[in-house]
Amino acid sequence: MDHPDTDDVCAGRVRDKEATRQRILDSARELFTSEGYAQVSSRRIAAHAGVNVALINRYFGAKRGLLAEIIANEAVFPGIVEGDPATLPRRLAEYIVHHTLGGGSLLQRALEQSAGDPDLWSIHQERLENAVVQPLADSLDGHDTRVRASLAVSLMLGIGLLRRLEVVTSLAEYGSADLVERLTRIIEACLAETSPEA
Amino acid sequence: MDHPDTDDVCAGRVRDKEATRQRILDSARELFTSEGYAQVSSRRIAAHAGVNVALINRYFGAKRGLLAEIIANEAVFPGIVEGDPATLPRRLAEYIVHHTLGGGSLLQRALEQSAGDPDLWSIHQERLENAVVQPLADSLDGHDTRVRASLAVSLMLGIGLLRRLEVVTSLAEYGSADLVERLTRIIEACLAETSPEA
DNA sequence: CTTGACAAGTCAACACTGTTTACTTATACC
DNA sequence: GGTATAAGTAAACAGTGTTGACTTGTCAAG
Numbered sequence: 207m208d209h210p211d212t213d214d215v216c217a218g219r220v221r222d223k224e225a226t227r228q229r230i231l232d233s234a235r236e237l238f239t240s241e242g243y244a245q246v247s248s249r250r251i252a253a254h255a256g257v258n259v260a261l262i263n264r265y266f267g268a269k270r271g272l273l274a275e276i277i278a279n280e281a282v283f284p285g286i287v288e289g290d291p292a293t294l295p296r297r298l299a300e301y302i303v304h305h306t307l308g309g310g311s312l313l314q315r316a317l318e319q320s321a322g323d324p325d326l327w328s329i330h331q332e333r334l335e336n337a338v339v340q341p342l343a344d345s346l347d348g349h350d351t352r353v354r355a356s357l358a359v360s361l362m363l364g365i366g367l368l369r370r371l372e373v374v375t376s377l378a379e380y381g382s383a384d385l386v387e388r389l390t391r392i393i394e395a396c397l398a399e400t401s402p403e404a
Numbered sequence: 405m406d407h408p409d410t411d412d413v414c415a416g417r418v419r420d421k422e423a424t425r426q427r428i429l430d431s432a433r434e435l436f437t438s439e440g441y442a443q444v445s446s447r448r449i450a451a452h453a454g455v456n457v458a459l460i461n462r463y464f465g466a467k468r469g470l471l472a473e474i475i476a477n478e479a480v481f482p483g484i485v486e487g488d489p490a491t492l493p494r495r496l497a498e499y500i501v502h503h504t505l506g507g508g509s510l511l512q513r514a515l516e517q518s519a520g521d522p523d524l525w526s527i528h529q530e531r532l533e534n535a536v537v538q539p540l541a542d543s544l545d546g547h548d549t550r551v552r553a554s555l556a557v558s559l560m561l562g563i564g565l566l567r568r569l570e571v572v573t574s575l576a577e578y579g580s581a582d583l584v585e586r587l588t589r590i591i592e593a594c595l596a597e598t599s600p601e602a
Numbered sequence: 603c604t605t606g607a608c609a610a611g612t613c614a615a616c617a618c619t620g621t622t623t624a625c626t627t628a629t630a631c632c
Numbered sequence: 633g634g635t636a637t638a639a640g641t642a643a644a645c646a647g648t649g650t651t652g653a654c655t656t657g658t659c660a661a662g
Contacts, residue, residue, distance in 0.1 A: 221628060221639045244520045248620060258641050263621060319520035321565055322442045331569050352574040353583075356566060357590060361555075364562025367519060368554060371529050376550040385551075388596075392555060395593040398586075419610050419657060446649060456612050461650060 227265050229255045234272045242319045243273055243326075274329045277316060282337045287345040294345065295397060298358065299389035303382055306366045314366050334359070348399040358396040417454075425463050427453045432470045441471055441518045472527045475514060480535045485543040492543065493595060496556065497587035501580055504564045512564050532557070546597040556594040 233255040237246040248269050252259040266272045286297050306314060317334070320326040343355035369377065377385065431453040435444040446467050450457040464470045484495050504512060515532070518524040541553035567575065575583065 242520060321516050322440060322518050322520050327569055334569065353578050356575055360562035360566050361559050363565050364558035367561050367565060368558050371525055371532065377554055380551050392590060392593040395590040
C-alpha cells in the first residue's frame with residue numbers, strides 16, 4: 207500500500223534543475239496537504255518525486271524550506287477584504303464556515319500542525335503578518351486596526367485548531383446558516399472600533 | 405551549559421518504583437513547560453531525572469503517556485465558571501489577558517505546540533472536551549450551549565496560538581484594561597444565546 | 603544466615619528522522 | 633572528441649522514540 211510512484215521512467219530522465227525542483231515542490235505540497243508537515247519524511251517526498259533525498263537540502267536548504275516556499279505561493283483570503291466594509295464580517299464568517307470548518311487551507315493546516323516546531327515559527331510569523339493580519343487591518347478604519355484584526359484572526363485560527371482536534375463536532379453539526387449568523391456577530395465584535403459599554 | 409543534574413547521588417539510591425515514577429514525571433513537566441513537548445527528548449528527561457531511558461516506556465508506555473499524565477493533573481480554569489453568570493465573560497477576558505497572553509498554562513502551551521502530532525490529538529481532545537468545553541457549556545443557560553462554549557474556547561486558543569507565534573505584539577502592547585473590555589464584548593458575543601440581528 | 607524469586611533498573615540494539623560529505627555521471631561547450 | 637561543470641547519487645552522521653534481553657538490588661521463606 208506504499209507509493210513508489212516515481213511519476214515517470216525514473217532512470218532515463220534528462221537533467222533539468224528547474225523541472226526537478228518543481229517536481230519536489232509538487233510532491234511535497236501534495237503530501238503535506240494530505241498528511242501534514244511533520245508526518246511526511248524527507249525520504250518519502252524524495253521517493254514520491256523520484257529523486258534523491260539530498261536534493262531537497264540542495265535545492266531548498268532544509269525540509270522547512272519546502273514548507274516556506276509552498277506557503278509563500280498559497281493565497282490566503284481570496285479577495286475577501288476587498289468589497290463593502292459593512293459586510294466584511296459576514297464574508298469572513300462565510301469563509302470560516304465553508305473553508306476553515308471544512309477541509310481548511312493548506313496554510314491553515316500547516317500553521318496549526320507545525321505550531322509546535324520553533325523552526326517553523328518564523329515562516330508562519332511572516333506569512334500571517336504580511337498576508338493575513340496586515341491586509342485585514344488595512345481594510346479597517348479608525349484606531350487600533352492591528353488589534354482588531356488580530357482578534358478576528360485569532361478566532362479564525364482557534365476555530366480551525368479546535369476543528370482539527372475534532373473537539374467541536376458540535377460546530378460541524380450546527381446549521382450552516384445559523385453558524386454564519388453567530389460568527390458574523392462575533393467578528394463584528396472583534397472588528398468593532400470602540401467596544402460598546404455594557 | 406548542559407544540565408546533567410541527576411538531582412541526587414545517582415548510583416546509591418534505593419529502588420522505589422513510585423518515587424522514580426514521580427521523579428520522571430517532575431522532570432518531564434519541568435522540561436515540557438520550559439521548552440515544549442517536541443523539543444525535549446526522552447533521553448534528556450531520563451538524564452534530568454537521573455534514570456535510564458527505558459524506564460519512561462516501562463512506566464508510561466511511551467513519551468506521550470508522560471504528557472497525558474501531566475496534562476490530566478493540570479487545572480484549566482481555576483474556578484472561573486463558578487460565580488455570577490452575568491460577569492462570566494469578563495472573568496474569561498481577564499483570564500486570557502493575565503494568563504494566556506502572558507506565559508500561558510502548560511495545557512495550553514502543550515496543546516498548541518503538539519497540535520501537529522496526531523499521536524497527541526486524543527490526549528488534547530479528551531482534555532479539552534472534559535475540562536474546558538463541557539464545564540463552560542454547563543455553566544450556560546438555554547440552547548446550543550456546546551456551540552457557544554466552543555466558540556469562546558476557539559477564541560482563547562487562537563489568541564494563545566497567535567501569541568506564541570509572536571505575531572500579535574500589538575495585543576501585548578495594547579493596554580490591559582482596554583483589552584479586557586474588548587474581549588469581554590467579544591466573549592459575550594460568543595456566549596450569547598441568540599445572536600442579535602444586525 | 604543463606605537462598606531464591608521477583609521486581610527495579612540497565613544496556614544495546616532497532617528502525618527511523620533530517621542533514622552533510624564525498625562521490626559518480628550526464629550534459630553542453632570549445 | 634575531450635573536458636569543465638552542473639545534476640544527481642550513495643553512504644554516513646548524529647539524533648529520535650521504542651524494545652527485548654540482560655543484570656542487580658531487595659525482601660521473604662527455609
